[in-house]
Amino acid sequence: MCGIFGIVTNNQEISVGKVVFDGIKRLEYRGYDSCGIVSLCNSKLYVKKEAGKIDEIYKNVKLDEVPDGTKLALAHTRWATHGTPTKQNSHPHLDCLNKIAVVHNGIIDNFMELRNELSSTGHTFNSDTDTEVIPHLIEDFMKKGFNLKVATINALKKCKGAYAIAVCQVDNPDTIIVARKESPLIIGIEEGKTTYCSSDIPAFLPLTRKCYIMEDNELAVLKAGEVNFFDLKNDNELIKKKIQNIEWNIDAAEKGGYEHFMLKEIYEEPNALRLTMKISEQLLSKFANALLSADNIYITAAGTSYHAALAGKFIITRFLGKHIQDIECSEFETQLKGSLQNNSVIIAISQSGETIDTIEAIRWAKKAKSVKILTITNVVGSSITRYSDHVIVTNAGPEIGVAATKTYSTQVLALALIAVSIAKIRKIISDEDIIKYYDALTGIPNIIDKFLEKNVDLIKYIVNNLEKNMNYFFLARGISIATAKEGGLKLKEVACRFIEGYSAASAKHGPISLVREGFPIIFIAPPDETYNRLVGNVMEFKSRGGRIISVVVESDVKITKLSDITIRIPQPADKYHNLFSPITFMPALQLLAYYAALAHDLDPDKPLNLSKTVTVH
Ligand code: AGP
Numbered sequence: 122m123c124g125i126f127g128i129v130t131n132n133q134e135i136s137v138g139k140v141v142f143d144g145i146k147r148l149e150y151r152g153y154d155s156c157g158i159v160s161l162c163n164s165k166l167y168v169k170k171e172a173g174k175i176d177e178i179y180k181n182v183k184l185d186e187v188p189d190g191t192k193l194a195l196a197h198t199r200w201a202t203h204g205t206p207t208k209q210n211s212h213p214h215l216d217c218l219n220k221i222a223v224v225h226n227g228i229i230d231n232f233m234e235l236r237n238e239l240s241s242t243g244h245t246f247n248s249d250t251d252t253e254v255i256p257h258l259i260e261d262f263m264k265k266g267f268n269l270k271v272a273t274i275n276a277l278k279k280c281k282g283a284y285a286i287a288v289c290q291v292d293n294p295d296t297i298i299v300a301r302k303e304s305p306l307i308i309g310i311e312e313g314k315t316t317y318c319s320s321d322i323p324a325f326l327p328l329t330r331k332c333y334i335m336e337d338n339e340l341a342v343l344k345a346g347e348v349n350f351f352d353l354k355n356d357n358e359l360i361k362k363k364i365q366n367i368e369w370n371i372d373a374a375e376k377g378g379y380e381h382f383m384l385k386e387i388y389e390e391p392n393a394l395r396l397t398m399k400i401s402e403q404l405l406s407k408f409a410n411a412l413l414s415a416d417n418i419y420i421t422a423a424g425t426s427y428h429a430a431l432a433g434k435f436i437i438t439r440f441l442g443k444h445i446q447d448i449e450c451s452e453f454e455t456q457l458k459g460s461l462q463n464n465s466v467i468i469a470i471s472q473s474g475e476t477i478d479t480i481e482a483i484r485w486a487k488k489a490k491s492v493k494i495l496t497i498t499n500v501v502g503s504s505i506t507r508y509s510d511h512v513i514v515t516n517a518g519p520e521i522g523v524a525a526t527k528t529y530s531t532q533v534l535a536l537a538l539i540a541v542s543i544a545k546i547r548k549i550i551s552d553e554d555i556i557k558y559y560d561a562l563t564g565i566p567n568i569i570d571k572f573l574e575k576n577v578d579l580i581k582y583i584v585n586n587l588e589k590n591m592n593y594f595f596l597a598r599g600i601s602i603a604t605a606k607e608g609g610l611k612l613k614e615v616a617c618r619f620i621e622g623y624s625a626a627s628a629k630h631g632p633i634s635l636v637r638e639g640f641p642i643i644f645i646a647p648p649d650e651t652y653n654r655l656v657g658n659v660m661e662f663k664s665r666g667g668r669i670i671s672v673v674v675e676s677d678v679k680i681t682k683l684s685d686i687t688i689r690i691p692q693p694a695d696k697y698h699n700l701f702s703p704i705t706f707m708p709a710l711q712l713l714a715y716y717a718a719l720a721h722d723l724d725p726d727k728p729l730n731l732s733k734t735v736t737v738h
Pocket of ligand 1: 426470472473475735
């Protein structure tokens with residue numbers, strides 16, 4: 122949560138104000154409670170900050186206008202944790218003398234203690250944030266004669282918690298100091314000219330493809346077109362890091378004619394899936410063999426990634442012949458303390474690779490026992506990969522929309538590929554069947570393409586038809602419970618509706634009491650082994666006045682007859698395709714959520730109170 126961006130340059134051609142503004146705008150998905158920019162010019166800091174989304178702020182505060190000759194600027198977009206989303210609590214935060222500015226992503230756990238200590242020695246605070254202690258600590262150390270770098274190191278030694286910070290100071294107009302612990306930080310560089318720091322790569326991708334990915338406990342001194350890294354754990358020793366060349370196409374991180382990232386990313390699903398199909402056989406069999414030789418298997422994640430875990434668990438257990446326990450990452454340690462055994466395997470899923478709860482779950486497990494971590498992420502080099510034994514990168518390309526769409530489908534696909542690889546190794550199904558499962562997987566992108574081509578009007582019609590409803594059920598059985606939960610989550614987060622994604626069988630044990638005439642129930646109904654029982658559930662809800670919207674395959678008859686509206690997925694009604702319906706059925710529900718958000722005048726890319734990357738507990 123929160124995004125930070127910085128630039129230091131000697132390139133006269135560059136408009137620092139525009140670059141820093143564009144950079145922070147690209148990070149807005151990380152938080153949009155407030156935004157601030159500080160520029161350093163003529164030994165003075167110029168701060169502009171305000172609460173609200175960047176475009177709203179820009180109407181009154183021209184964030185991109187900085188004094189002529191500015192060579193250095195920092196920016197921040199905030200997802201509030203400590204202190205309400207106000208101008209005062211917006212970053213950057215300054216010291217008492219207005220000489221030091223800090224932007225920060227993370228949480229300083231012991232800030233209260235530090236703040237009391239600093240206040241007692243005469244420091245004045247202007248915000249309720251944890252961050253504000255950092256510039257004041259640096260101020261203290263600089264007063265004692267330390268230079269900016271050493272003062273920052275000393276200040277960080279006093280801070281407990283997580284941070285990616287960028288610091289500037291008026292007497293060091295050519296230097297930005299950055300440091301990282303548990304929050305992402307990347308350094309982009311145009312050698313000899315310009316250096317950038319950013320919470321992610323796409324923010325500086327239009328400017329340079331060359332970057333360094335910072336690791337925990339590293340500090341870097343950035344000058345124009347030059348960077349030096351230091352190891353905070355090892356006497357602040359100078360370290361050599363490998364420069365990376367980013368292959369992504371910048372178009373992937375921009376809207377490319379779509380009104381919103383969410384819509385663009387739904388339409389990118391077929392290609393993202395095609396690319397994810399290319400995961401090497403070798404890597405898949407590493408995952409498969411690790412699962413086959415494990416005594417216990419857990420699968421863990423948060424939010425949408427957890428729903429992918431539920432679907433993937435179902436697919437894998439079909440072929441694995443062993444139980445996989447799913448546990449939400451935030452519950453992992455609490456639930457497994459005392460029972461986690463050696464020779465367990467944990468599948469961890471995180472599109473960002475930065476979700477702190479997921480990282481902490483696997484870190485705890487690694488420390489507690491001899492376990493193997495198999496990770497599925499979309500971000501090469503993300504924090505989670507450091508704690509993993511094997512990593513699958515899903516190749517969905519950058520996902521900017523806060524609501525996960527294409528990363529969900531590719532996560533489920535990666536899990537499905539592992540499942541088929543297990544079936545192959547175990548030889549529990551015929552070669553012919555293996556080919557049919559592979560063919561079904563290879564055919565998924567075309568099914569989604571076909572669906573997206575023909576169904577947008579139907580989805581808009583359904584949205585208009587349901588417009589006034591505030592509450593919905595998404596019901597299903599078997600593997601589709603994961604689909605119901607994820608479809609429900611999408612509508613919840615972007616359209617602010619209350620949705621219960623639930624088992625259709627369990628719904629009659631309580632939730633059914635909510636049903637009145639016209640109450641909308643969306644049934645996810647692929648023709649798998651649960652279908653006939655689901656027909657019964659549809660009737661139970663219909664007979665109580667429920668308005669039935671069902672998602673079915675094209676050839677469906679029975680549930681279609683019982684439904685008020687059907688969404689038809691153009692896929693064959695066989696067991697091979699049914700097993701992968703969490704992927705093929707999902708774009709319909711994602712589109713439904715997207716158009717519902719528009720119908721309610723909500724910005725689907727910036728759902729209320731959310732952030733793309735959740736780096737707090
Ligand atoms: C997805 O739409 C959500 N915004 C959220 O639930 C997300 O899936 C969750 O925070 C996990 O993120 P991760 O995959 O990056 O770990």
